[in-house]
Structure formats: structure tokens, C-alpha cells
Amino acid sequence: MDGAGAGWSSERVIDACAARGYGGIVFWRREIGSRAVEIGNRVRAAGMQVAGLCRTPYLVGRDAPRDEADLCASIDMAADLGAQVLTIVTGGTEPGTKGVIETQKRLAERLAVAAPLAAAAGVSLALEPLNPMFGGNRTCIFTVADALAAADAAHAPNVGIAVDVYHVWWDRTLAQSLAAERGRVLGYHLCDWLENTRHMLLDRGMMGDGVADLRAIRRAVEDGAGYAGLCEVEVFSAEDWWKRDPAEVLDVIVDRFRRYC
Ligand code: ZN
Numbered sequence: 001m002d003g004a005g006a007g008w009s010s011e012r013v014i015d016a017c018a019a020r021g022y023g024g025i026v027f028w029r030r031e032i033g034s035r036a037v038e039i040g041n042r043v044r045a046a047g048m049q050v051a052g053l054c055r056t057p058y059l060v061g062r063d064a065p066r067d068e069a070d071l072c073a074s075i076d077m078a079a080d081l082g083a084q085v086l087t088i089v090t091g092g093t094e095p096g097t098k099g100v101i102e103t104q105k106r107l108a109e110r111l112a113v114a115a116p117l118a119a120a121a122g123v124s125l126a127l128e129p130l131n132p133m134f135g136g137n138r139t140c141i142f143t144v145a146d147a148l149a150a151a152d153a154a155h156a157p158n159v160g161i162a163v164d165v166y167h168v169w170w171d172r173t174l175a176q177s178l179a180a181e182r183g184r185v186l187g188y189h190l191c192d193w194l195e196n197t198r199h200m201l202l203d204r205g206m207m208g209d210g211v212a213d214l215r216a217i218r219r220a221v222e223d224g225a226g227y228a229g230l231c232e233v234e235v236f237s238a239e240d241w242w243k244r245d246p247a248e249v250l251d252v253i254v255d256r257f258r259r260y261c
Helices: 010-019 036-045 069-081 101-120 144-153 174-180 214-224 246-260
Strands: 024-028 049-054 085-088 124-127 159-164 185-190 231-233
Touching: 010 024, 010 036, 010 246, 024 036, 036 049, 036 069, 049 069, 049 185, 069 085, 069 101, 085 185, 101 124, 101 144, 124 144, 124 185, 144 159, 144 174, 174 214, 185 214, 231 246
Parallel strands: 024 049, 049 085, 085 124, 124 159, 159 185, 185 231
Antiparallel strands: none
């Protein structure tokens, strides 16, 4: 995020990850600028893959753009990077409506526009359900079941879902939902849910420091849903991990991944 995080160049991140044996990197658009092709090639030259790109603009809600320009820009960037998956955070409840049902219908219409544009660029779209506390302004899908229903409503083979521990750890129906539709998970995001979360966006825990059942969730994602891709560590942590030396954080991630995931 602007003004926070490692402060390293993309090149330095790539070299540090490659040196530790990471399999890939997911970028945010603001890190890439106009250098998508160059950065994608650099990742692959280092022996890794660009596992994905975060993210499209909102598709629905008050903050969704009114035309397709930014959506197309995000798809083009993913293609230029060689990222096969572009993540979608849907955006919140549509202006003039209440609840989420009307917005979910609008989302299906928007996905019917986005999916063929992405398919033409060889990119898949991953709908990421968010913890219900992000309802209102950021999302209209809250569970894996919601995300799968939205993906199904798009009737497009290149639309799937992303599963993020932070958003789904509390869901008792998670394993059942994931097992119901194999082959639809396009990304798996790791962190932990701290027992006393202080900030809903920027206080994620490192794996092992919280109360999420990380092994059970991974079993559901890999054995249940058939996901065979990379595990992506995503720890927004303004007051802890973002203040540490990034090299130390990368080392801790390797250790925690081996011990707790
Ligand atoms: Zn995520």
C-alpha cells in the first residue's frame, strides 16, 4: 500500500524471493506501473512464476467505474505480466439498493462483460469472497458458497474463486462448499486471524500467530476442491510485519509455512 510495506523495488523483491526458493509472486497493480512485460520476464528468469495480479477495479457498488477502461487496463496488465489469474474484489452494495441480492444480480451482468474480455487475453478471473465486515463498500460476496454462485452465474469457464484464510476461516460450511465444485479455486491466500484483531484491514496475523485452522483450510482447498497452485502469503500488517526488515519477514514466512500450513 502507498506509504507502507517493504519499500523495496520489484527487482529486489524478486531476487529475495528467488534466493529463498519461493515458487512465485503475486503483484498489486501499483507495483507494476508500465513495466509489466519487463517485470514478468524478470520473475520467470529468476525461476519463479507470476502467480497472479491484484486486482480489477470494483465491478459493482458506489465506487465502481462507469466504463470498462480500468477493467481492460487490469486485464492487459495481467496478460503482459504473464499472470494467469486476475483477482476480483467485487465492490459493495449498488447505490439506491439495500442488502446484496440486487447487487449480486448486477455482478452477474458485469461478469458477463468482464469474462470474455479476460478470456481473449488468456486471463482467468478469481472472485474473492470477503469477511462480512467488508460488506457495504467493498464486497457483495461473503463466503466461498457466495463466490461459487457468482462464478456459476457468469457462465464462463475462465471465472473461478480465490480463497483467503482471513476471509473464510470462520465458515463452518467451508469444506463442504469447496468439495461441492472441484476445479474452481484459482488462488489460495494465507495469513492468520489474530485473536484480538485491532484493525479490520491492516492487522492480519502471520501464519501460526492466530486462531485459524490453517491445515484444515488447506486440506479443504487442495484435497477437497482440487487446487494444485501456489500458496500465496498475504499479510497486511501496518503495525507489525510491515515495520520489520523485509528479508526477515521472508525468512519467517518460509519457516511458518513449513511448520503451520
Ligand atoms: Zn486475499
